[in-house]
Amino acid sequence: MINKLYDTSLGLLTDLYQLTMAYGYWKSGMAEKEAVFNLYFRKHPFQGGYTVACGLGSVIDYIKEFRFDASDLAYLASLEGSDGNPLFEPAFLEYLGALRLACSIDAVAEGTVVFPNEPILRIQGSILQCQLLETPLLNLINFQTLIATKAARMRQVAQGDVLMEFGLRRAQGPDGGMTASRAAYIGGVDATSNVLAGKLYGIPVKGTHAHSWVMTFDSELEAFETYARYLPNNTTLLVDTYDTIQGVKNAIVVGEKLRERGHDLGGIRLDSGDLAYLSIEARHLLDAAGFHTTQIVASNDLDEHIMDSLKIQGAKISVWGIGTKLVTAFDQPALGGVYKLAAIRDPGGEWSYKIKLSEQAVKVSTPGIQQVRRYRDNAGFIADMIYDIHRHHPQEASMVDPYDFTKIRQFDSETEFEELLMPIFKEGDLVYRLPSIEASKARVLQQLSCFHQGVKRLVNPHTYPVGLEKELFDIKTNLVIRARSVSKS
Numbered sequence: 001m002i003n004k005l006y007d008t009s010l011g012l013l014t015d016l017y018q019l020t021m022a023y024g025y026w027k028s029g030m031a032e033k034e035a036v037f038n039l040y041f042r043k044h045p046f047q048g049g050y051t052v053a054c055g056l057g058s059v060i061d062y063i064k065e066f067r068f069d070a071s072d073l074a075y076l077a078s079l080e081g082s083d084g085n086p087l088f089e090p091a092f093l094e095y096l097g098a099l100r101l102a103c104s105i106d107a108v109a110e111g112t113v114v115f116p117n118e119p120i121l122r123i124q125g126s127i128l129q130c131q132l133l134e135t136p137l138l139n140l141i142n143f144q145t146l147i148a149t150k151a152a153r154m155r156q157v158a159q160g161d162v163l164m165e166f167g168l169r170r171a172q173g174p175d176g177g178m179t180a181s182r183a184a185y186i187g188g189v190d191a192t193s194n195v196l197a198g199k200l201y202g203i204p205v206k207g208t209h210a211h212s213w214v215m216t217f218d219s220e221l222e223a224f225e226t227y228a229r230y231l232p233n234n235t236t237l238l239v240d241t242y243d244t245i246q247g248v249k250n251a252i253v254v255g256e257k258l259r260e261r262g263h264d265l266g267g268i269r270l271d272s273g274d275l276a277y278l279s280i281e282a283r284h285l286l287d288a289a290g291f292h293t294t295q296i297v298a299s300n301d302l303d304e305h306i307m308d309s310l311k312i313q314g315a316k317i318s319v320w321g322i323g324t325k326l327v328t329a330f331d332q333p334a335l336g337g338v339y340k341l342a343a344i345r346d347p348g349g350e351w352s353y354k355i356k357l358s359e360q361a362v363k364v365s366t367p368g369i370q371q372v373r374r375y376r377d378n379a380g381f382i383a384d385m386i387y388d389i390h391r392h393h394p395q396e397a398s399m400v401d402p403y404d405f406t407k408i409r410q411f412d413s414e415t416e417f418e419e420l421l422m423p424i425f426k427e428g429d430l431v432y433r434l435p436s437i438e439a440s441k442a443r444v445l446q447q448l449s450c451f452h453q454g455v456k457r458l459v460n461p462h463t464y465p466v467g468l469e470k471e472l473f474d475i476k477t478n479l480v481i482r483a484r485s486v487s488k489s
C-alpha cells in the first residue's frame with residue numbers, strides 16, 4: 001500500500017543509523033554473522049490489561065517487496081559524511097542493490113492477545129539484514145497493534161452494538177488513515193466510512209450524511225425528504241443541525257413516507273448534546289410512532305470511557321460512530337514496542353546470548369531464542385510462559401515471575417497449552433498463509449473470551465501472569481550479574 005502511495009521501493013523506509021551500522025558490519029566482515037532479535041512492548045497501552053497484536057499482514061507485504069532500487073542507491077550515493085566525502089562506498093551500494101532478504105521470521109497471528117515482554121515477532125538472520133528491518137517492523141507493528149487494541153476495548157464496551165469507524169478526516173495522513181481502518185476492523189469495528197479501505201481490504205463501508213446536507217436546503221424536512229427519496233435504502237438522518245427533538249420528529253415524518261413507499265427509516269444520528277438524554281427521548285418518539293427497528297446512531301468525540309458511561313446512563317444507542325479518538329489513539333498516540341538483540345551465533349556455531357542492561361528492571365531485555373506458551377484450563381487461559389526453544393524440556397515446566405523470583409508456578413505435562421509464535425518466513429521464503437481479515441477479527445473475540453473479566457476491565461485491570469521458564473530466568477539472571485560486574489570493572 002505505502003509503496004504505491006509514494007511510488008517507490010521501500011528499502012529506504014528505515015532510520016539512517018540502520019544503514020550506517022549495516023555499512024559497518026559489511027566493512028568489518030561481520031555482515032553475515034547470524035543474530036536473533038525480538039520485537040515486543042513493555043507496557044499495555046491505554047492503562048489497559050491486554051494488547052491485540054496486529055500488522056503482520058503489512059509486514060509480509062513489506063518483506064516480499066523489500067529491495068533497494070537504482071534510484072534508492074543513487075540517493076544513498078549522494079549522502080556525505082562530516083568531511084564532505086561520500087558516506088557509503090560504491091561497492092557497499094552494489095551489495096545493497098543485490099540484497100535479497102533471507103531472514104527467518106516467527107510471529108504471533110494477527111488478532112492474538114499479547115502481553116508485555118512477549119515477542120510478537122522473532123527475527124533470525126544475518127545481523128545486517130535483521131538490523132535493516134528494525135525500523136520498518138516497529139513502524140508496521142506498533143501503530144496497528146495500538147489501533148487494534150483501542151478498537152478491541154471499544155468492542156468490549158459496545159458488546160453486540162454496531163461500531164462504525166469514521167476517522168479518515170482526523171487520521172495522521174493518508175497512510176495513517178488506511179492502516180487505522182484496517183487495524184480498527186481487525187480489533188472490532190464492524191464497518192468504516194473510508195471507501196478506499198473498503199475497496200483494498202474488503203471492509204464493509206457504511207455512513208450517514210453531514211450537517212452540510214441539511215444546511216443546503218431551506219428546511220430540515222426538505223433535506224430529509226430529498227435524501228430519503230434518492231437513497232431510500234441508506235436512510236440514516238442526522239437530526240441535530242438545529243433542534244434535535246424537532247429533528248427526530250421530522251425524521252419520523254419522512255419515515256412514514258418511506259413506509260408508504262415500501263422502505264423503512266434505517267436510523268437517526270445524534271452528533272451533539274447530551275447523548276444519553278437525547279437517545280432516550282428519541283427512542284420514546286420513534287417507538288411511539290412504530291419505528292421500533294430504527295437505529296439510534298451516536299457520534300461526537302466518543303471513546304470507550306464515554307461509551308461505557310453512556311451505557312451506564314441507560315442511553316438507547318445501538319450504533320456508535322467513532323473517529324478521532326480511535327484512529328489517532330488519542331489518549332496514547334504511540335505503542336512503545338522495541339526490537340532487541342537476543343542472541344548472536346559464535347564462529348563455532350554456538351549461540352551467545354545477549355542482554356541490554358537498564359537501571360529499571362522492566363527494561364532489561366530477555367535473551368534467547370524465545371517462544372511463548374499459553375497455558376489453559378477449562379475456564380480459559382491461565383498464564384503465559386516465555387521459554388528458550390533450544391533449552392527448555394517441554395514436558396514439565398517451572399515458570400518464574402521475572403519481577404519476584406520467589407513466585408514460581410509449576411505446569412505438569414497434562415496442562416493444555418498453545419504456542420503463540422508461528423513460522424512466517426523461513427530463510428526468506430514465505431511459509432505462512434495469512435488468514436483473511438475476517439478470521440483475524442474473529443480471533444480477537446475468541447481470544448478475549450478466554451481471559452478472565454478482570455483482565456479486560458477499563459479501570460485498574462488485573463495483571464495476567466506472564467513468566468520466564470526457570471532455565472531462561474537463570475540464564476538471564478546470570479547474564480545480568482556478569483554484565484553488571486563487567487560494566488564496573
Ligand SMILES: Nc1ncnc2c1ncn2[C@@H]1O[C@H](COP(=O)(O)OP(=O)(O)OP(=O)(O)O)[C@@H](O)[C@H]1O
Pocket residue numbers: 271272273274275276277299300301302306309310313
Ligand atoms: N450523557 C453523556 N455523558 C457523558 N458524556 C457525554 C454525554 N453526552 C455527550 N457526551 C460527550 O461529551 C462531549 C461533549 O462535547 P462538546 O462539549 O463538544 O459538546 P457538544 O454537544 O458536542 O457541542 P457542539 O454543539 O459544540 O458540538 C463529547 O465527547 C460527547 O461524546
Ligand SMILES: O=P(O)(O)OC[C@H]1O[C@H](OP(=O)(O)OP(=O)(O)O)[C@H](O)[C@@H]1O
Pocket residue numbers: 166167169170271299300301302321322323324325
Ligand atoms: O467526533 P469523531 O469521533 O471524530 O467522529 C467523526 C466526526 O466527524 C464528523 O463531524 P466533524 O467532526 O467533521 O464536524 P463536527 O464536529 O462539526 O460535527 C461527524 O459528525 C463526527 O462528529
Ligand SMILES: O=C(O)c1cccnc1
Pocket residue numbers: 166167193206207208209210299321323
Ligand atoms: O457517515 C457518517 O456519518 C460520517 C462519516 C465520517 C465522519 N463522520 C460521520
